[in-house]
Amino acid sequence: MYNRRKFIRATAFSLGAGLTAAQAASATATSNTNTDINGIESKPSGQPLKNTAAIISPVVISTWDAGLEANKAAWTILTNEGRALDAVERGVMVTEESLNCCVGLGANPDRDGIVTLDACIMDEAFNCGAVAFLERIKHPICVARRVMEKTPHVMLVGEGAQQFAQAEGFTLEPKVLSKTAQASYEEWLKRSNYRSPRINIENQKGHGPFAPAKLPNGEWNHDTIGMLALDMFGHLSGSCTTSGAGFKMRGRVGDSPIIGAGLYVDNEVGACVATGQGEDVIRVAGASMVVEAMRQGRSPEAACQALIERVIRIKKEKAKDIQVAFLALDNKGNTGAYAIHPGFSYALRSATEEKLIVAKSYFT
Ligand code: ASP
Numbered sequence: 001m002y003n004r005r006k007f008i009r010a011t012a013f014s015l016g017a018g019l020t021a022a023q024a025a026s027a028t029a030t031s032n033t034n035t036d037i038n039g040i041e042s043k044p045s046g047q048p049l050k051n052t053a054a055i056i057s058p059v060v061i062s063t064w065d066a067g068l069e070a071n072k073a074a075w076t077i078l079t080n081e082g083r084a085l086d087a088v089e090r091g092v093m094v095t096e097e098s099l100n101c102c103v104g105l106g107a108n109p110d111r112d113g114i115v116t117l118d119a120c121i122m123d124e125a126f127n128c129g130a131v132a133f134l135e136r137i138k139h140p141i142c143v144a145r146r147v148m149e150k151t152p153h154v155m156l157v158g159e160g161a162q163q164f165a166q167a168e169g170f171t172l173e174p175k176v177l178s179k180t181a182q183a184s185y186e187e188w189l190k191r192s193n194y195r196s197p198r199i200n201i202e203n204q205k206g207h208g209p210f211a212p213a214k215l216p217n218g219e220w221n222h223d224t225i226g227m228l229a230l231d232m233f234g235h236l237s238g239s240c241t242t243s244g245a246g247f248k249m250r251g252r253v254g255d256s257p258i259i260g261a262g263l264y265v266d267n268e269v270g271a272c273v274a275t276g277q278g279e280d281v282i283r284v285a286g287a288s289m290v291v292e293a294m295r296q297g298r299s300p301e302a303a304c305q306a307l308i309e310r311v312i313r314i315k316k317e318k319a320k321d322i323q324v325a326f327l328a329l330d331n332k333g334n335t336g337a338y339a340i341h342p343g344f345s346y347a348l349r350s351a352t353e354e355k356l357i358v359a360k361s362y363f364t
Helices: 004-016 021-028 067-078 084-096 140-150 158-167 179-191 278-282 286-295 300-321
Strands: 059-063 117-122 128-134 155-157 225-230 236-242 263-266 270-276 324-330 335-339 345-350 354-358
Touching: 059 067, 059 084, 059 324, 067 084, 067 225, 067 345, 067 354, 084 117, 084 140, 084 225, 084 236, 117 140, 117 263, 128 140, 128 158, 140 155, 140 158, 140 236, 155 158, 225 270, 225 324, 236 263, 236 270, 263 286, 270 278, 270 286, 270 300, 278 286, 278 300, 286 300, 286 324, 300 324, 300 335, 335 345
Parallel strands: 128 155
Antiparallel strands: 059 225, 059 345, 117 128, 117 236, 225 236, 263 270, 270 324, 324 335, 345 354
8 A cells, every 4th residue: 555654755755756657657668568559569458557666646637516526536537656547446336336417327328228338548648448329237437448448439429339338237227217318308398399409508597417516415516527647657547427418319429429529638738628628629620639738838727728729719600609718738747728718617626635626718
């Protein structure tokens, strides 16, 4: 067990010695490596990365208020010599199993009354995995990780993804809606006029699932959870999991399981995750472009702002009707976010802080 005193001492030592996350990453790059199908080296999964000379201060951030709880689970892993990859998987599992929100099987269904889930995960060495249009599986994020680690592919969808999950030992959950989702669906059926949902905007007016709000039982109702973490060894990873837009067309997949749109990680630079109207994140290859903006020297917040401004230029006056938010973490542990509209917040956990941060936005 890595105790707190040891962590603080080690952190002080490495930071005092001026070791950056990028240096720490290269310091550990020689031991214990795997090679992925593209010949890119990575650490073996599930194993702690031991190299005390390379310890830096870990950080985890995640979208919306629910991120506070999710970060706790990730933090336990990060402070016990764990991989960022394990932290981001475990962290979002908390939200997936909360069954009272818009992530996981408790979420709102599509317009045919069926919950379909999307998720993806990416590590520090460009290994990535995703599932989309997946039904009846409690932890899509874990299936995404299996796709990454056990197949030569990046993404499996629908029935194929479900078959793969079962073959990997995941249980098929009953095909029933949660109480909250059943009530929302019945309400939606009264109108049931399909049109593209205006995620985060319309929902704030009470039509759908995406506005973070406190439920009568005190739990947070929220949408997609995206999480980014930097571990003690300077490795970044990210995860993203969602039920997508409530009452969406059957088969609709948003940005959240799409590597480069909903999530991107490049250990040389940083990582980014998106939330909001998925179609408009996909159009600008959102998360990967935020990482590129950081590579050009922008801070995480400035990089997120640059992409939000691009979405606004493309959407013109229609930008008023959509919400998109980007959240980024660079390989030195700096964080930032930016949204089209006010109301987006993210949860941060580091050695010194545990808090919710309200992101700046284009419109006020
Ligand atoms: N981006 C997700 C999607 O479009 C939804 C969200 O983040 O609220 O499916």
